[in-house]
Amino acid sequence: MIGYYELPPFRPPTEAYSLLIRATRNCSWNNCEFCSMYKGSKLEIRAVEEVKEDIRTMKMIADEIKEWASRIGYGDRVGMVARANGILWLDEEVVKNVFIGDSNSIIMKTEDFAEIIGFLYEAFPTLERVTSYARAKTVVKKRPEELRTLREAGLTRLHVGLETGDDELLRYVRKGATAEEMIIGGRKAIEAGFELSEYVMPGLGGRERWEQHARGTARVLNEINPDFIRLRTLGLAPNTPLYEKNQRGEFTLQSLEGLLIEVRTLIEDLEVTSQLVVSDFSANHYMWEIDGKLPQDKERMLGTIDAMLERVLCKGSFE
Numbered sequence: 001m002i003g004y005y006e007l008p009p010f011r012p013p014t015e016a017y018s019l020l021i022r023a024t025r026n027c028s029w030n031n032c033e034f035c036s037m038y039k040g041s042k043l044e045i046r047a048v049e050e051v052k053e054d055i056r057t058m059k060m061i062a063d064e065i066k067e068w069a070s071r072i073g074y075g076d077r078v079g080m081v082a083r084a085n086g087i088l089w090l091d092e093e094v095v096k097n098v099f100i101g102d103s104n105s106i107i108m109k110t111e112d113f114a115e116i117i118g119f120l121y122e123a124f125p126t127l128e129r130v131t132s133y134a135r136a137k138t139v140v141k142k143r144p145e146e147l148r149t150l151r152e153a154g155l156t157r158l159h160v161g162l163e164t165g166d167d168e169l170l171r172y173v174r175k176g177a178t179a180e181e182m183i184i185g186g187r188k189a190i191e192a193g194f195e196l197s198e199y200v201m202p203g204l205g206g207r208e209r210w211e212q213h214a215r216g217t218a219r220v221l222n223e224i225n226p227d228f229i230r231l232r233t234l235g236l237a238p239n240t241p242l243y244e245k246n247q248r249g250e251f252t253l254q255s256l257e258g259l260l261i262e263v264r265t266l267i268e269d270l271e272v273t274s275q276l277v278v279s280d281f282s283a284n285h286y287m288w289e290i291d292g293k294l295p296q297d298k299e300r301m302l303g304t305i306d307a308m309l310e311r312v313l314c315k316g317s318f319e
């Protein structure tokens with residue numbers, strides 16, 4: 001009989017079809033004032049053997065699905081059979097992508113995390129992409145040789161929550177890292193050979209700090225030049241300190257027009273060679289048409305935002 005395995009409760013949208021592994025539980029920081037994801041839960045680092053047992057279970061599931069598909073005459077359509085049974089991570093006959101949760105898995109001891117990654121490749125030798133969330137502060141603390149060890153073990157991409165590059169705002173939302181640490185962490189990740197995704201949060205500065213938010217963020221991103229810049233517009237969750245600030249009148253949510261001007265300012269100031277991804281997050285619905293590669297698509301992105309702004313200013317919405 002096949003046993004159970006643990007799944008991370010959150011993953012980036014790009015990992016929807018990835019095999020999801022949980023090496024740690026919850027968040028090692030848990031103080032960001034806009035975040036409700038792991039509130040009330042403490043960081044737990046899972047035992048390496050426990051995580052390996054999960055991986056063995058996943059491998060057994062993959063093998064059973066392949067065998068069953070073959071038995072019912074669908075041996076050439078294993079992926080289809082897997083998806084029909086709710087297994088999204090089996091791409092035809094192979095597993096290509098893995099995401100390792102929770103919010104900062106690299107906080108594990110480097111040798112333990114490397115052992116888990118190595119075991120993943122033993123179980124699924126067809127892996128092409130293995131990714132994890134990582135706090136910039138933790139990347140800063142890791143020695144370059146530790147980061148290289150993880151990269152050489154097969155961890156390929158880090159997803160880092162920059163949110164903003166403005167120091168005052170980083171303090172205001174208790175992100176727990178400075179702009180300088182964000183830069184150092186990002187650069188160290190790239191130097192160690194990782195693909196780097198930096199997440200930015202439009203709206204985080206509210207109406208009070210939107211411009212310093214946009215300009216400070218562009219400055220930090222220009223210093224890092226990550227592979228991907230992903231926008232995640234602020235959604236104010238009720239059980240967060242930022243929500244309370246909003247209720248007390250200390251923080252004012254950005255208007256639609258304000259958000260567009262803010263994102264326009266950010267893009268205008270960017271001097272990077274990154275892929276800008278906007279369309280993979282539902283709260284970005286007001287600006288879905290601006291994905292592209294910088295710098296070559298910058299004028300088109302700005303033109304699209306200008307057209308959106310015109311519609312908002314004329315009609316008050318996109319309708």
Ligand code: SF4
Nearest residue numbers: 027030031032035103
């Ligand atoms: S580090 Fe990430 S998961 Fe942790 S509190 Fe901040 S935003 Fe939330």
